[in-house]
Amino acid sequence: MTDSYTRLVNTGITKTLSKKLGLPRPAVLRRHRPGEPLTVGPVLVVSDAASKPDADAVAQTLLGWGTDVRREPSDDARWGAVVLVVTEAARPADVSDAVLAVGSVLRRLAPNGRVVTVSRAATDGDSPELAATRAGVDGFLRSLAKELRAGATGNGIVLTGGAAADSTSALATLRFFLSARSAFVDGQLLPVGPAPAGAEDAPVDDDRPLAGRVAVVTGAARGIGVAIAKTLARDGASVICVDVPAAGEGLARTANAVGGTALQLDVTADDAGTRILEHARSRHGRLDVVVHNAGILRDKLLANMKPEQWDAVTAVNLASQLRINAQLLEAGVQGLRIVSLASIAGIAGNRGQTNYGFSKAGVIGHTRATAPLVARLGGTANAVAPGFIETEMTRTIPAVTREMGRRASSLQQGGLPVDVAEAVAFLASPATVGVNGEVLRVCGQSWLGR
Ligand code: NAD
Numbered sequence: 001m002t003d004s005y006t007r008l009v010n011t012g013i014t015k016t017l018s019k020k021l022g023l024p025r026p027a028v029l030r031r032h033r034p035g036e037p038l039t040v041g042p043v044l045v046v047s048d049a050a051s052k053p054d055a056d057a058v059a060q061t062l063l064g065w066g067t068d069v070r071r072e073p074s075d076d077a078r079w080g081a082v083v084l085v086v087t088e089a090a091r092p093a094d095v096s097d098a099v100l101a102v103g104s105v106l107r108r109l110a111p112n113g114r115v116v117t118v119s120r121a122a123t124d125g126d127s128p129e130l131a132a133t134r135a136g137v138d139g140f141l142r143s144l145a146k147e148l149r150a151g152a153t154g155n156g157i158v159l160t161g162g163a164a165a166d167s168t169s170a171l172a173t174l175r176f177f178l179s180a181r182s183a184f185v186d187g188q189l190l191p192v193g194p195a196p197a198g199a200e201d202a203p204v205d206d207d208r209p210l211a212g213r214v215a216v217v218t219g220a221a222r223g224i225g226v227a228i229a230k231t232l233a234r235d236g237a238s239v240i241c242v243d244v245p246a247a248g249e250g251l252a253r254t255a256n257a258v259g260g261t262a263l264q265l266d267v268t269a270d271d272a273g274t275r276i277l278e279h280a281r282s283r284h285g286r287l288d289v290v291v292h293n294a295g296i297l298r299d300k301l302l303a304n305m306k307p308e309q310w311d312a313v314t315a316v317n318l319a320s321q322l323r324i325n326a327q328l329l330e331a332g333v334q335g336l337r338i339v340s341l342a343s344i345a346g347i348a349g350n351r352g353q354t355n356y357g358f359s360k361a362g363v364i365g366h367t368r369a370t371a372p373l374v375a376r377l378g379g380t381a382n383a384v385a386p387g388f389i390e391t392e393m394t395r396t397i398p399a400v401t402r403e404m405g406r407r408a409s410s411l412q413q414g415g416l417p418v419d420v421a422e423a424v425a426f427l428a429s430p431a432t433v434g435v436n437g438e439v440l441r442v443c444g445q446s447w448l449g450r
Pocket of ligand 1: 225344392
């Protein structure tokens, strides 16, 4: 469901015309198809001198993934990706050569190519030089992502807490950023820590990372929830689809499509968490993943906001998630992976959405606070913040506002529900246990917010 403008400027005579007129030409993004290569061409791995051992380890892993890996820039390749490893760079001058090596191949980066940085987070104990170098990489990546064209993206892995560049979680993140699964993730820096003590941290089957796992998806009758249920099932999970009784038809359709079970449940019910757990244990024997996707809009300027509009949005989008999480933690569910749907409206704010903005910023707040609680049981809590996604919800936005929402990003288009679903599946995977308490934006590097 690419939008019609993107279709027009990428096909036939209108493609030629739009080129001549110099109109913005959003690219057709490459999306994951089983069996296709990880990248669209060879991968160049470059580093500063001190980070060479980490770069070697990354290159070795890429070879194991069947990728054509090169260590020197050259003119003969149409690059699929460039990985810049600067984990041990200590002074700003250390990164210059490696960064300029990235620059030297950008003109030959293939459409839908990838640039991924691997660096370490600046911390309070760093010397000013070290902190400048580490923080500098973040600014470099965000700016570079805005220079890339033709569906190419730039994202960064920021190692924290002494995590190794070749830890399971860091490599799973590298794979995600390189792959077509992250088509609409752009300009993002994701902190990746070491696996907490006692947490399962073993390599997983890249094609079916969720095999044997049981996942619940709320709001699964339509929109993004359907895509999440399908993507988790594709990755091997048994999926419990939850939605309100009024959406029973769509709910049954999704559950049938994914070979899962349907649970008609209003997530605002006092005992929603307990009922989800009972259903999971009685029908599937376990519960591993919870995706808080159900959400509503009741847009109004605050001056016109009725109590029921404020209350409904906070009850569905926020209070339900708090209650369900509390009940699952109380029951001591081990290794639980919680993924909550936030929104860039919760980061940047949006006129007419004080209630929605409160609820989505609240989701980010509780995700950070829930992370250490769930980590004690070997689990994680993360949030996905979508930007403009092509759904029934966004089709109802007035045309001019909708068009602005689509184009105001580095990728100059809206994302698809599957883009959000891929990010959810990535965060639900057993391989990403070192990513905890984070917010991953799926927004094509929207101009809104940071
Ligand atoms: P949607 O309206 O198409 O689907 C939401 C689903 O949630 C519906 O099936 C609905 O019946 C269900 N639901 C609502 N209240 C419920 C309740 N009390 N109990 C159980 N189910 C309930 O919305 P969507 O566009 O697919 O959005 C999904 C999530 O993504 C939401 O949390 C939304 O805020 C978030 N999001 C969407 C976008 C976008 O561009 N579409 C952007 C940012 C964030």
